[in-house]
Amino acid sequence: MxxxxxxxxxxxxxxxxxxxxxxxxxxxxxxxxxxxxxxxxxxxxxxxxxxxxxxxxxxxxxxxxxxxxxxxxxxxxxxxxxxxxxxxxxxxxxxxxxxxxxxxxxxxxxxxxxxxxxxxxxxxxxxxxxxxxxxxxxxxxxxxxxxxxxxxxxxxxxxxxxxxxxxxxxxxxxxxxxxxxxxxxxxxxxxxxxxxxxxxxxxxxxxxxxxxxxxxxxxxxxxxxxxxxxxxxxxxxxxxxxxxxxxxxxxxxxGLEKIFQRHIKNQLAVTEAAKTLNLKLFAHEKHLSPSVTAIQIEDIDAEKFRKTIKNKYDILLAGGQDHLKGKIFRVGHLGYINNRDIISVIAAIGNTLIEQNKISTEVAGEALKVASFHLSET
Ligand SMILES: Cc1ncc(COP(=O)(O)O)c(C=O)c1O
Missing domain, CATH: 3.40.640.10 (Type I PLP-dependent aspartate aminotransferase-like (Major domain))
Known part of the structure; x- marks a missing residue:
């Protein structure tokens, strides 16, 4: 990812x-x-x-x-x-x-x-x-x-x-x-x-x-x-x-239209679920790329966070570049990405936050619900 x-x-x-x-x-x-x-x-x-x-x-x-x-x-x-x-x-x-x-x-x-x-x-x-x-x-x-x-x-x-x-x-x-x-x-x-x-x-x-x-x-x-x-x-x-x-x-x-719609759905699912997980989006809300979402993570080293997700769930997230290293992680959702990929990455992020006592299981569940809702939008 x-x-x-x-x-x-x-x-x-x-x-x-x-x-x-x-x-x-x-x-x-x-x-x-x-x-x-x-x-x-x-x-x-x-x-x-x-x-x-x-x-x-x-x-x-x-x-x-x-x-x-x-x-x-x-x-x-x-x-x-x-x-x-x-x-x-x-x-x-x-x-x-x-x-x-x-x-x-x-x-x-x-x-x-x-x-x-x-x-x-x-x-x-x-x-x-x-x-x-x-x-x-x-x-x-x-x-x-x-x-x-x-x-x-x-x-x-x-x-x-x-x-x-x-x-x-x-x-x-x-x-x-x-x-x-x-x-x-x-x-x-x-x-x-x-x-x-x-x-x-x-x-x-x-x-x-x-x-x-x-x-x-x-x-x-x-x-x-x-x-x-x-x-x-x-x-x-x-x-x-x-x-x-x-x-x-x-x-x-x-078809072009369907490709564009699929990317918008993926982007909405990731960004809305991230907000539900109490995470902050790094980019300004009205200018979110359909291809990649950068997520700010407070009080946790983003590099350690993405390493944990790689080790436990075998999902590779991108790190921040230059001065953003350790401060953000990035979820790619472009190309050959399906609903399962999106649901898995939200679940992995949610579970890791639960383990670090940042959120409750209810919040993690809510984020999955939000992601599923956007993915099923036609
Ligand atoms: C927006 C953008 N421009 C340029 C590049 C550089 O492309 P490449 O690494 O294929 O030379 C990248 C690679 O990630 C990119 O995302």
Whole structure:
């Protein structure tokens, strides 16, 4: 129950176990064609969606280095570990960063993006980089509104980390006119780590014509050129593509709306049950990520707490990162997670709190009732 790598369905595991095939073969080309179409379906876009062998960070870095040039001015949203990472990456490549930050646990304020973009009459800002679902804190940022402000600017590209939002909640790439959207296989995609995905708008490709940042393995133009022949510039992780094919088929069978509803139900079950257990949510209530819930725990070391749950119930929870280590634990509920998983984790948390004399059995029972109620909501 960590927010990635997430559980992998049996069918997908079996696909991984197949004998690899040549990546220049017709069979593999067919696979690239179908997975690319299905990735466009998942992203709700007509844009190119490129598959990279590498983790989510590779996809984000690719978006940045393929469209920007040294010294370009960018806005970076920073309200957690991943927002912070994109500030670091941007600086590493010599970009001039205007930081829009918020306390960890709070959402980014769309108005601050609006103010800065409106003031930029010379159109010096080349991109807005931010994280949609901030996995480190369990906050979901208001991407729809921020993206509407970016569109009004007309020049700036949006470069969005959707690593824990694609496949869990609505990210209509075309409708919101998102330019670059990055994600990774080990999250909502329900496959092991190793692949990442980046969707590129026409505007992003135009920007790539003048981008001067160094790139070779992550030069997206090579991926686009190869994709026109349903191929890859380098040897891809063939077996992960088998797995991707299976998982995307499963997602299509379930349907986008149902996937989003399932994630909302999981989130509500976990967050409402946690409150019933007298635990505090770390993220602001109106900005809870459908993928991961961060829970504050008072008078108990969160690291010891999650170790106990691992040892006694064999359920792995994620810890807090950086200054939040020991102060929060995080429950991942994205991807291949079912009602049993949610009920089990609530029961394990409740029982551990009973053993530590923090709550009564009645309260633990009430939390399970609350979780069941939300899971059964249609
Ligand atoms: C929101 C977010 N962005 C980026 C990353 C980094 O992805 P990766 O570890 O696949 O490079 C993660 C990983 O947990 C994430 O949750």
């Amino acid at each position: 960590i927010p990635g790598p997430t559980p992998v369905p049996e069918k997908v595991l079996q696909a991984l176990g197949r004998h690899p095939i040549g990546h220049r073969s017709k069979d593999f080309q067919d696979l690239v064609e179908i997975t690319t179409k299905n990735l466009q379906w998942l992203h709700q876009t007509e844009n190119d969606v490129l598959t990279i062998t590498g983790s989510g960070t590779a996809a984000m870095e690719a978006g940045i280095i393929n469209t920007l040039s040294k010294g370009d001015k960018v806005i970076c949203g920073d309200n957690g570990k991943f927002g912070q990472r994109w500030v670091k990456v941007a600086k590493e490549f010599g970009l001039e960063v205007i930081k829009v930050d918020a306390a960890w646990g709070a959402p980014l304020d769309p108005e601050r993006f609006q103010e800065i973009l409106e003031k930029d009459v010379e159109k010096e800002i080349k991109a807005v980089i931010l994280t949609h679902s901030e996995t480190s804190t369990g906050v979901i940022n208001d991407l729809k509104t921020i993206s509407s402000h970016i569109r009004k600017h007309e020049k700036a590209l949006s470069i969005i980390d959707c690593v824990t939002s694609i496949g869990a909640c609505n990210v209509p790439v075309d409708k919101w006119e998102l330019d670059i959207v990055a994600s990774g296989s080990q999250k909502g995609y329900m496959i092991p780590p190793g692949l990442s995905f980046v969707s590129m708008s026409q505007k992003a490709w135009q920007a790539s014509e003048t981008s001067n940042l160094p790139k070779f393995y992550l030069n997206l133009k090579s991926y686009k050129k190869s994709l026109s022949n349903n191929s890859n510039p380098f040897t891809p992780a063939v077996n992960l593509v088998f797995a991707l094919d299976e998982s995307l088929k499963m997602m299509k069978d379930e």
